[in-house]
Amino acid sequence: MKLVETAIPDVKLIEPKVFGDQRGFFMETFRTDWFKQHCANVDFVQDNHSKSSHGILRGLHYQLEHTQGKLVRVTAGKVFDVAVDMRKSSNTFGQWVGYELSAENARQLWVPAGFAHGFYVMSESAEFVYKCTDYYHPQSEVSLAYDDTSLNITWPFSSASNNANQFAKPSTSDKDASGFSFNEAPTFE
Template structure:
């Protein structure tokens, strides 16, 4: 696997080695010993899989308790994936990393605990898979506005149209009012 650094040192892009021929392809998507040595010494406890239509934006989410690190990838379609540093003591607090993840490029993004996370579907639909370092804990989940000007994410919105949001995300907090980590 190839590790690609991002402007936020703790957030990593992982490119698998893909072996293909006329029959299809094979790739290793996760290897515990490699991940712990090269990315983060964490254990994963939950895998999730979602499917979303074009124009849907999910996020920006994080949990104050049972804080999750996430290893994310797309198995069908394409998304613009974003991680926002919510660690107040970090030199990159409030900064974000955005990357296109697709079934075609097969890239993965490591989003450490202490980051808000979200994605926007740029293809007709997308299937999004992610491994988590802790269990989902809805009671402590926070949602930040996707369009918060303090963060200034440059979402690749199709035709500049507003994305489709859940009720929870429509009511997302301003970054300046959102709780952070020490």
């Protein structure tokens, strides 16, 4: 596996080696010793798998208790995946990174605890798989507004019409549509 440094040093982009021929392909998607040496000394306790249609935006989510680190990847389709640093003591507090993850490029993104995370589906549909370092705890989940102007995330939204300057609003849950602005959102120390 190849490790790619990002603009936020704690967030890591991982590019597995894919071995393929006319029969198909093989790739190693996770190995504990490699991950602990190159990314973070954490243990994963829960795996999740979701499927979403084109134009769906899930996030930006984080948990104040039972805070989760996430190792994410796409097994079908393509998404734009974003991590926002919510740690006040960090040099990159309030900064974000975003990467295209797809079944084709096989990339994975390590999003440590203390980050808000979300993704936008760019393909007809996408299947998203992620490993978590703590269990889902809905009582402590927070949604950060995906369109907060102080974050200025450049989501690759699809055009709403033939006018290239108009973009369709993504489809979100009610909770995500009313997420906190960055300036009002709870943070980590």
